[in-house]
Amino acid sequence: MAEQQNETAERADRDAAREGDEDFALDPRTVEAIVAAVEAGDAAEIERLMEPLHPADIADLMEQIGQGDRARLLALWSRGIDGDILTELHESIREEVIDALPPDVLTEAVRDLDSDDVVDLIEDLDEPQQEKILDALPDADRVAAEQSLTYPEYSAGRLMQREIVTAPEDWTVGQAIDYLRAAKDLPNQFYHVILVDPRRHPVGYVTLGKLLSSKRAAALKDITEDSFRPISVLDEEGDVAYAFNQYHLISAPVVDEDDRLVGVITIDDAMAVLDEEHEEDVLRLAGVSGESSIADGVIETVRQRTPWLIVNLATAILASAVIGEFSASIQAIVALATLMPIVASMGGNAGTQVLTVAVRALATRDLTGSNTRRIIWRELMVGLLNGLIFAVIMGGATWLWFGQPMLALVMAAALIVNLLAAALAGILIPLGLQFMRLDPALSSGTFVTTVTDVVGFLSFLGFATLVLLRH
Amino acid sequence: MAEQQNETAERADRDAAREGDEDFALDPRTVEAIVAAVEAGDAAEIERLMEPLHPADIADLMEQIGQGDRARLLALWSRGIDGDILTELHESIREEVIDALPPDVLTEAVRDLDSDDVVDLIEDLDEPQQEKILDALPDADRVAAEQSLTYPEYSAGRLMQREIVTAPEDWTVGQAIDYLRAAKDLPNQFYHVILVDPRRHPVGYVTLGKLLSSKRAAALKDITEDSFRPISVLDEEGDVAYAFNQYHLISAPVVDEDDRLVGVITIDDAMAVLDEEHEEDVLRLAGVSGESSIADGVIETVRQRTPWLIVNLATAILASAVIGEFSASIQAIVALATLMPIVASMGGNAGTQVLTVAVRALATRDLTGSNTRRIIWRELMVGLLNGLIFAVIMGGATWLWFGQPMLALVMAAALIVNLLAAALAGILIPLGLQFMRLDPALSSGTFVTTVTDVVGFLSFLGFATLVLLRH
CATH class of the missing domain: 1.25.60.10 (MgtE N-terminal domain-like)
Structure with a gap:
């Protein structure tokens, strides 16, 4: 048994x-x-x-x-x-x-x-x-x-390990190998021997593979790697992770304010940082605290999520106040109430698309001073084209649904206006936050949907009031 | 000059x-x-x-x-x-x-x-x-x-490099060092010597650092690393990146269907994959093709974004049809039109929060069979608590704004219902997509906001019709 x-x-x-x-x-x-x-x-x-x-x-x-x-x-x-x-x-x-x-x-x-x-x-x-x-x-x-x-x-200073393997810059391969073979307390993981000058400034590094495959008489400084890139202790860990990913680094020496070697960062730590930063970005975009975890309890989770819902409530009330201004129009043509959420929803979705692309491009340093104007222009053109496409589709649908050509025209015009607003807000709001040194991921979503809600309701109900009710 | x-x-x-x-x-x-x-x-x-x-x-x-x-x-x-x-x-x-x-x-x-x-x-x-x-x-x-x-x-087979450094499993440190020092064509980057048996099955690996610091007479198989973890050529690259990040691997041998060594994957490639997968996830969550780039032109960008906007239009029309059913109620109490977007918007935001956490937890393997029930329960409790909080806040605000206690009650009840719906949809929809082996990031957002829009309008206008108009 x-x-x-x-x-x-x-x-x-x-x-x-x-x-x-x-x-x-x-x-x-x-x-x-x-x-x-x-x-x-x-x-x-x-x-x-x-x-x-x-x-x-x-x-x-x-x-x-x-x-x-x-x-x-x-x-x-x-x-x-x-x-x-x-x-x-x-x-x-x-x-x-x-x-x-x-x-x-x-x-x-x-x-x-x-x-x-x-x-x-x-x-x-x-x-x-x-x-x-x-x-x-x-x-x-x-x-x-x-x-x-x-x-x-x-900072890089928090991320680095202090266990480092160095060699004087004028050593040969033979000297380095003999030193390593005699050393007692080598770190658990190391991939490079860092060359330092007499004042402990790092001047280059040699991979262990290169060390093993070079002649004993070769000078270390003749077999250093091009990828050598010292990092300052005060650099932000996100920048460090970016550098590892961008330049395919395996390890990088860390120097203090006097450019003296104080530690080394290895790629596994940089990979963990990259993973965490991504995680925080995607959660923040959705209005969730970047610290949240699957192990959090109910109260902790409410505490993390409620603040952004409160901000959202404030912006929803703002949008609803806009609608309130047009009560008379809605009372006169109740179809307006039925159709208005479509304008807001299309704007919100298009704005979120633009915004997400912009936030990611800022995070990966793909959106910079040199192409900002081109990208704003591209997004405006995309917004205009999308506006025209959905003006035709939804204008047609409105005509079929309610049989009122003027209502269809109002729908079409409002969609074009709101998709243009979505494009502008989606790109300019993250850029503005970045310019003010705030995290573009943190609050862009709320601002963008506020713009698209307000512009959506205002344009649709406004055009309707002008065109349908003032005749 | x-x-x-x-x-x-x-x-x-x-x-x-x-x-x-x-x-x-x-x-x-x-x-x-x-x-x-x-x-x-x-x-x-x-x-x-x-x-x-x-x-x-x-x-x-x-x-x-x-x-x-x-x-x-x-x-x-x-x-x-x-x-x-x-x-x-x-x-x-x-x-x-x-x-x-x-x-x-x-x-x-x-x-x-x-x-x-x-x-x-x-x-x-x-x-x-x-x-x-x-x-x-x-x-x-x-x-x-x-x-x-x-x-x-x-697949891992596409990701691996075929340049590998191996040694027979019964070699000593001295033999391995002599072999490496004599070898002509070593790869540009390598960090381990992989031990193979006579049938070319990998049985362990030794770091170059360990090799350099061990006695010549030591057997290689006595100084292998615990982290050794062979990968199959057919494994998905996302799983490979996960394994590197989870187990702090620097390189991993790749084996074919017969467990024979065919290549090696190094951490820098795994890091690039992790970065790409994150990028795709965040873009897909926003309804943008994961392939999009800052270098894309206007037409290419429209082509990537329009499909999800069309899906969104369909769901927005569905929500608007729900509103259409209640035209009579809106005509009777125009304040309903003013207030209804608040219920939908709060549900949409709360649902997006839940959904994003769920999609990320699925991607990082933190949400698994063993804690699914606990997490669904947690989200329901969070939804209920948030529902109560916003029922009080927005119920109060409605009372102050319109001076109608019954309208305030309708608002409060609709918010509770919709925040519960948001919690359920936010967790169950990604789980369902994952269960059907679809990408949970790809279409969750649209489904979740469809649910919160429809439930939001239906509950608010429905309660209002029952409570305010049938008396």
Whole structure:
């Protein structure tokens, strides 16, 4: 019987592995099995199921399960938590998990981390929790982490690791290889040897592959890579991620204000930043806080989303006040009330298209001073063409529906006006926000739909009042 | 005079460098200077300004300038185009540029590329252009590229490079180092030596750093990395990018259907895929084709955007038909026409928030079978809470504005109903699309706002008709 159970468990594991292999992510069946073990209080089974998982998948699992299951899991399995899992956890549950760990587990967990991971782990924690972790570090690591924390949030200084491999600029390949082969404390991951002058200014770097394949007598400075691009500690992490992606960097030296080498950033950290920035952008465009997570509870979620709904309510009231001005016209021709949302909706959608393209082009540095005028012109032309297309379609539809040619003309004119307004608002509002050094993703959507709602109702009801009622 | 001009030019260059240093991207002033040189037909000046630029920046520049300038630039400077620039160009202008190149320049440009870059370059070209480039390649590279093209689009097989560094699994560190030092044709970039068994199955990999710092007598198989994770040639590139980001991979071996090693994917390619997929997602959410580019002309842009506007028109007409059903009520109480867009707008915004969070969580594998029920429940609770909050605010505002308590009650009830509908539609529609193996980002927005428009108008006008008019 026990054997049969084991067999079933094994088959499930194999299935899970195959499924997992297919799309890499954590398998939902594994999550269910672990939740079942947690609810049964079976620590040995949890251990068995957790053992093959990658720290990133364990972190995802802890985010996916509910708060109650998480607390029970931590009580049963706190010794399993290591530093890698902690750094992978979303900020929204990191504090909760750290609070639940016995002090010795926490100490053990953070001791093995590289300096950049320690900083990443503690930068968003409360002061007392930060202290708890800093105290657990060996002195040298503690000083390094504290130093990194003096750099501004989201700066290259926070992102870099301080473990670097350097060589004097006048060394040969042979000297560098001998040095590396004798070195004790090399970083876990490194891809380049950075050449420094006597004042510790980085002057170039050599890949390990090039080092291995060059003659021992060759000078290091003759085999450096073109891609060498030092980053300043104060550069923003978003700019750093952009540089890695744009210039295909694998690692880049980080220098202080005196151009002296203080650390190195590697591509895996840059990739994580790129991913986070994208995530924030897309959420902000929809009026959701960029910090939101699948692990957030109801109250936290309401807190993140309500502010933009309030802003939207204010703009909706504004649009509705515009309609209120035309009550008499609507009373006279009730078809106006039926048709007016179409004008607003088409404008809102077209505006959102233009705006999204503009926000993305600004984020990827594709929309710059040199092509702004051309792009504004393009969007105006697109808006005009779309306006003409939908004027014909919807003008025709209105004529068929209500049999009133003048009403159809009013619809056509309002659509052209509103699609032009959508084009202008969609491009000028993000540009204006960027010019004022605000995040173009953050509030463009609301402003643009306010414009298209107000212009949509105003033009449609206004034309109708002029054409249909003043005769 | 000439000297003074040179000095001015130099100062501008220094300024540009400093500015460029600040945010890495191509400097708009450089673009302007190059456009000026193009218009003046000054080939020497173009050469001077282009020389310090990175291929990725040159590609950006060609995307940013207008089509006319681009043609003139290519005529004056075609010899400057190399393979790296071609691979960086956005697909929308790549064909145009390749067509403008003299055959010998094109041959020269593609000869130096790695196999993955050749495939990336040609996969979207027309047959004749593909042939032109394949013919320019040395035989071995041509065969490799043709082989890669037999894998499906967006598969790991298209993404991988075929240049790999392997060692038999039973070698020692010393043997591997000697082999590498003697090897002639190592890839431009490599970070691991992949261990293979006699049947060419990859069994592990060793970083170059570990190789350099280990004793010559050590067995390679004792110093392999835990992160080792083979990828199948048929895996989708999006899944590959996810795996790199999730598991902090730097490179990963690619195996065929028989688990034999056929290539390797490196993190810089995975990062580019991650970036593209994000870009497509955000554009699709806004109803724009994921292929769109800042270099597209007016007609191309209209072609990309009109289809979703037509879908939106259909749904707007549906919503407006709902309003039409209540013409009598609106004629009786014209305030209904004024207030009804508020209910629809609040629902649309709340629905977009829920939907965006859901689409992102699906893309990042954070929303899975194991937490779906919890998240649906959370969104319903958030919708209910938001409904209550805005029922109070907007109910109160309606009472103050129109002085009719029953109208205020109708507004409050309609808001609660529509925010609940927004929550349900926002989560269930992307889940349903995903379940049907469609892209949840592609059409969710239209479906969700259709639901919130229809439910918004129906509930508000319906309640009003029941409560205010049937008494």
